[in-house]
Amino acid sequence: MEVIGKKVRLPSPAASRIVEADDRFVVELERFQGPLDLLLHLIRSQDIDIFDIPIGDITEQFIKAIEGVEDSVSLERAGEFLEMAATLVRIKAQMLLPRRDDLLEDQDPRSELVRRLLEYEFFREMAHALSAAEAERALHRPKGYVEPRPSPDMGELPLQLSLEEFVAAAISLPAPPERKPHRAPVRPVTVDEKIDLWFRVLKEKTRVPFEWFMRRWKTRIHAVMSFLAALELAKRGKVRLNQERHFGTLWVNRGESDEDS
Amino acid sequence: MNPTRIVEAILLASETPLAPKEIARASTDLSTKDVEDAISELAREYEADDRAFQIYPLGDGYQILTRPEYAPYLERFDSITRTNKLSRAALETLAIIAYRQPVGRLQIEELRGVSAAGVLRNLQERGLIDIVGRAEGLGRPLLYGTNEKFLDHFGLRSLEDLPQPQELQIALRAEE
Amino acid sequence: MNPTRIVEAILLASETPLAPKEIARASTDLSTKDVEDAISELAREYEADDRAFQIYPLGDGYQILTRPEYAPYLERFDSITRTNKLSRAALETLAIIAYRQPVGRLQIEELRGVSAAGVLRNLQERGLIDIVGRAEGLGRPLLYGTNEKFLDHFGLRSLEDLPQPQELQIALRAEE
Numbered sequence: 001m002e003v004i005g006k007k008v009r010l011p012s013p014a015a016s017r018i019v020e021a022d023d024r025f026v027v028e029l030e031r032f033q034g035p036l037d038l039l040l041h042l043i044r045s046q047d048i049d050i051f052d053i054p055i056g057d058i059t060e061q062f063i064k065a066i067e068g069v070e071d072s073v074s075l076e077r078a079g080e081f082l083e084m085a086a087t088l089v090r091i092k093a094q095m096l097l098p099r100r101d102d103l104l105e106d107q108d109p110r111s112e113l114v115r116r117l118l119e120y121e122f123f124r125e126m127a128h129a130l131s132a133a134e135a136e137r138a139l140h141r142p143k144g145y146v147e148p149r150p151s152p153d154m155g156e157l158p159l160q161l162s163l164e165e166f167v168a169a170a171i172s173l174p175a176p177p178e179r180k181p182h183r184a185p186v187r188p189v190t191v192d193e194k195i196d197l198w199f200r201v202l203k204e205k206t207r208v209p210f211e212w213f214m215r216r217w218k219t220r221i222h223a224v225m226s227f228l229a230a231l232e233l234a235k236r237g238k239v240r241l242n243q244e245r246h247f248g249t250l251w252v253n254r255g256e257s258d259e260d261s
Numbered sequence: 262m263n264p265t266r267i268v269e270a271i272l273l274a275s276e277t278p279l280a281p282k283e284i285a286r287a288s289t290d291l292s293t294k295d296v297e298d299a300i301s302e303l304a305r306e307y308e309a310d311d312r313a314f315q316i317y318p319l320g321d322g323y324q325i326l327t328r329p330e331y332a333p334y335l336e337r338f339d340s341i342t343r344t345n346k347l348s349r350a351a352l353e354t355l356a357i358i359a360y361r362q363p364v365g366r367l368q369i370e371e372l373r374g375v376s377a378a379g380v381l382r383n384l385q386e387r388g389l390i391d392i393v394g395r396a397e398g399l400g401r402p403l404l405y406g407t408n409e410k411f412l413d414h415f416g417l418r419s420l421e422d423l424p425q426p427q428e429l430q431i432a433l434r435a436e437e
Numbered sequence: 438m439n440p441t442r443i444v445e446a447i448l449l450a451s452e453t454p455l456a457p458k459e460i461a462r463a464s465t466d467l468s469t470k471d472v473e474d475a476i477s478e479l480a481r482e483y484e485a486d487d488r489a490f491q492i493y494p495l496g497d498g499y500q501i502l503t504r505p506e507y508a509p510y511l512e513r514f515d516s517i518t519r520t521n522k523l524s525r526a527a528l529e530t531l532a533i534i535a536y537r538q539p540v541g542r543l544q545i546e547e548l549r550g551v552s553a554a555g556v557l558r559n560l561q562e563r564g565l566i567d568i569v570g571r572a573e574g575l576g577r578p579l580l581y582g583t584n585e586k587f588l589d590h591f592g593l594r595s596l597e598d599l600p601q602p603q604e605l606q607i608a609l610r611a612e613e
Contacts, residue, residue: 033526034551081550126524126532129600130591133335134528137592138520139505140493141274146452147326160346163415163424167348170356173372192489249416262506263487270507276524277516287510310486311439313446325478330444338463374579375568417554432601 005242029065029072032244035084036120038065043117050117053063053110055095059088063228086224087113189222198239210250264291268299279323296386350357354380359423360433363393363404372432381405389414396418440467444475454498454589457591496588496595506565520590530556531565531587539580557581565590 018054041051044059066081073081094109201208210230230252233239242254271284276338304316314327319358320356327335334415354377369377384390393406407420417423425434444467447460457472476499482493493502503511511517523531530553531547545553560566569582588594 007402033529034549036550076552084550116550117547120550122534123529123536124535124547126600127528128530130532131523131525133593134522136505137590138522139508139509140502140592141270141450141508141517142502143325143449144274144517145278145324145326159389159414161352161414163417166352166356166359166415166442167424167426169352170360170433171426173353173356173430173433192488258556262510266489267459267507270503270510270559271517273501273513274489274503274518276518277514279514283514288512306486310482313442313443314449325449330438331443334446334463335450338460352504371455374611431479433488 029069029077033124034077035081036117037060038062038081038125038178040117040124041122050114053114055088055092055110059085059092061087082224089224090226117229122147141239189225191225191228192223193232194225197226198229198233202239202252205254207253209253210252262288264288265299265302267291268296269303272289272300272303272323272325272420275324278319278324280320284324301345315429316338348383350380353410355384355407357433358384358390358405359433360429361408361418362406363406364395364406365396365402367402369405374402438464440464440471441475441478443467444472445479448476448479448499448501452519454495454500454585456497457499459498493592494594495592496585500589509590513592523590524556526551526556527560532559532585533580533585534560535583535599538582539572540552540582541572541578543578545581549600 029038034040039058039062042058042065043049043053048058050052063085066085069078069081091109091113208225230239230241233255234241238255240255241250242253243250267287268284269286269339271279281293281300285293300316304414306312307315308356312328313318314325316323317326350373353373357372358364361368361372366381367379368379381390385392389407389411390405391408392403394404395401396404412419440534443464447463448455456474457469460472461469478490482488484493488504488561489507490501490503492499504610505541517578518550526549528548530545533548534540535542542553543555545557557566561568565583565587566581568579570580571577572580583596593599
């Protein structure tokens, strides 16, 4: 007998690259299923060793790719991308920090992310295999017209159900499913906005602890953007960052030439 | 490709009877005459092979249908495959309706976390529930309740005789 | 009546794949074994006669379907419907459910890094997944699993027809 139910085959590795390595900084976010998909694209399209991700470069590329994310996708999806940006920045910061002696040598801050990426990649490949199986199955059509037949009168079928069974079913009804917790919409925030804020604050004070910024906004994305803004300003020489001791307060100091932006 | 086989595939897969002229559109190599010949050829084959189906003319089209002598088997098959027992989904839905009536579809779906449309139809066909009204508000959704047949089945005189065990979740308990 | 013909009539008149056990209910003289023999016999006949259709195994059941080589001829008929292709989000979510079932929404969201509520509702409406239980713990979240219709949609006999994770490791390494 001929069989549809052949084993599903995996796509060839080449076919599994969803997007070619076109200009990798111009990515249309809608093409990606989410932050993991985008991240995998950046890694695979540049032949980067997934077990040794250059987190600085990738973070920069990722943030560049999601610039203006709030305009191109829904707020909920934007939040998903921004959350990943926050994770990347955190990993990057952890890699920069000096290793504490009490931490194990193999505690690579990237390992959890790598595990998630490989796991996601597995299911992404599976989705490809399923898609091929779906297309093959769709070549077969069932009988289009099935003669209507008088349906047996259900009302006349004897019903086997005791009151005990009925009450038992009522008792076993679980409590209603959990409601999705309401997520406060994330107000989109940009690095530029934070840069302006640093300038304004540093007009009045010569130096500000980074935590002072963190305290004012509870959401992670504000912290991330503030941090990125501080890094950007340090790069441009507008501010100096210093830390008096490891794991101590990170100070943002007014730079020497801070006349304008 | 053999035109007779193309016609066979189309006749099987079509939801409506198709006229030879329409079938001929499947391929530029196919004339209406070819299709008519193919249909005659298929009818002869099905007859000679004693198939359980045949090609029947309907309006100006044709369709593959089972032969009438198999109708009793189909009927028996239908009535046996429908069971005398309620599915788990139907049973739970019936419980929600019995304890919360009058109740709308959305409330039932919220309590069970799944779509209730099919189950509600099934319970109505079995005659255990009725539409008892409409709610206020958007779209004025239908409200369901149990009926006489439901009470009769369990030998209850009224809904007040429905047991109210302690273990019933709050949403189903009678309001004090 | 010839049991092979009864089975043929029932298979032709069904909209969904049928298991031999179900088909056997059509007649008291029909055992599951008889039905299985009849299905093999019919498949041999359709093969020998070069019919445009064949009997295909899908999940636990069997269904008469057109052969793939006729698909191009069926495309231009409005009366022959095509099943809509699933979105990538739906396919990825189904892949996770197929391998990790029973699995809850939060696990799916963790794996894909995106919200799953809309996709899950969509897959449930298409009948490709079922709620198969509830997890322990806070809120007792719903757990999802694949069903017979899932197997049918992808032309699978069982979940074992899906690639094994080990096979994929090779694909992963090959790409590095």
